[in-house]
Amino acid sequence: MNIQRSDLQRQLEAIFTAWGMSAEHAATTALRLTDADIRGIDSHGVTLVPLYAQLRAEGQINFKPNIRVLRESPVTALVDADHMLGHVPSTFAMELAIEKAKKTGLAAVAVKNSNHYGAAGVYGVLAAEQGLIGMSFTSVWHGAVVPTFGKEPMFGTNPIAFVAPGKKHKTFFFDIATSTVAVGKLKLAQIHGRPLHEGWAMDKEGRLTTSAEAGLEAMMLTPLGGTRPMSSHKGYGLAAMVEILCSMVPGAFYAPTRETRHPDAKHWNIGHFFLAMDPKAFRGEGEFEDDLDDMIDALHAVSPVDPNQPVLVAGDPEEKAMAERTRNGIPVPDNLLAQVRDVARDAGAPWLLGA
């Protein structure tokens, strides 16, 4: 079923309001989730609603938070998310970084006491829409990525997002997990009865496996690179860098030591880190954007190995999906729609999406 973005937003708002969010918070959360859906980032939009319902049931989320600035300078801030779902405090934090960077050229805002914030890249878009470069990072409440040479998961999929504004090309939109692949790829292989690509995941003994079952049972992903000869230590280091920015900088919890170091903590306390930078602090108006367009044009012009598969630039698939889904709506599979309907019913929220 294809659903218009505005309809999907209204449905999500109804659920979040029923969960106890203010109308404003519900609207922002629905906006950030559908920012992902409209760009084709299906893993980080409405599909997350059942997960959030589960986090709610576990008592992880404070739906009436006091989101506030704990420390602040003209170019930095530390935000307390007060255990809200991450989208509202993250939007607040990125908008604060944007406001500061517009005055100063550069700003960073870190967030603590937060939860899952959806797609990393959608916060970068907020900056790019104002002519700024935006960066966005988050830690995760449980480990999935295994350090090179090890056999225990020590990092989440710790994403890196970098979004930059162009003119002819709207944005350079880059948003990656620092694991080789996301868990979703293992699930997809299992559904289709296909083997995993060797290098994606490990079994419980820390051996690379091509069995989707063994991979999903162990839930140990390789860092980007996959294996030591293919430089998995680089992906491992990137994951650690993201952890430092999101956990050590704001004072959030590092998931693997949470239970030993904070045994009485009621909440997971994950962290995010946002950076906004104004290209006009370095160059004349429009010069950055012209040069970025030029690089993107050059990349599109690269000879492809397969004539039927042209070279893409980060953001191309998202731009294409956005154009298509703005016209035709967002495709939501029946089984997902049924799950969202169950969530709405359990929350006592109205169902607004028809039969």
Added chain:
Amino acid sequence: MNIQRSDLQRQLEAIFTAWGMSAEHAATTALRLTDADIRGIDSHGVTLVPLYAQLRAEGQINFKPNIRVLRESPVTALVDADHMLGHVPSTFAMELAIEKAKKTGLAAVAVKNSNHYGAAGVYGVLAAEQGLIGMSFTSVWHGAVVPTFGKEPMFGTNPIAFVAPGKKHKTFFFDIATSTVAVGKLKLAQIHGRPLHEGWAMDKEGRLTTSAEAGLEAMMLTPLGGTRPMSSHKGYGLAAMVEILCSMVPGAFYAPTRETRHPDAKHWNIGHFFLAMDPKAFRGEGEFEDDLDDMIDALHAVSPVDPNQPVLVAGDPEEKAMAERTRNGIPVPDNLLAQVRDVARDAGAPWLLGA
């Protein structure tokens, strides 16, 4: 032959002075190169001297530069390297970022009109030595890394360095090329007559090759990830991100379009980007460092797949090499030493390293 760092520095200073650098510039350049050697980063220390002699012969380097700040705010600056070798303007830029970040919490300095700056990470160390997080990026004057789906090199090995200060653990020192491996690994395979690991490099047709000869002839490296199923688009996007920070932000040249867009330019005009951030802008004194130490301890404690190969943390090999080489000197292979001797002779510099 093992050479004490101070002796190696003196020899390099003698060469650089003979090339026309001021005593101060020669000292800084020698310092940054031996910062790499002492940490075991053999690809980015004294081994670069023959390359620099070649760049000098080609007229790329201005040894009497007017390095100056073109634009500045309390938290940003744009530096003109005036076509000097990169080490002096980069040291100047990172020190400027550090000075600003100590006052404000955060600063970024971009550099244009520069050349090769050695190891990315050594500039991050300058920040970490002052208790700050330091980041360092550079573009390169020629392409080597091929975008996913393409068969033309469009980026240099565009490194990312991130260095953070600990207490018990001196630094988290992370410094990677965004290619799967460096060119040096191909050369090493050729010397030893070994095949390449599949996924490192392509032949001239854009096909993955295990032939060191074919790989070195084509000089087309894969981005981190290696192949599309192993997420090479992530390494490709990281390389593009580094290019944006180093070329589009300061207004340096993007190498693949240099000849068409700047046909009359006498110099390559590569760029760098430096960021310094004070953890104390977000947290109390020492809290960041304690938590970083805690993460590093947890990583060291991870069960290894092979009991003889413990899990390492970024910076461990460099820390170990530094301790060892501070005691025993820096090992310089005979053939490299002979090359440096030739360079010294050609420059009319004295030879200070004995027989």
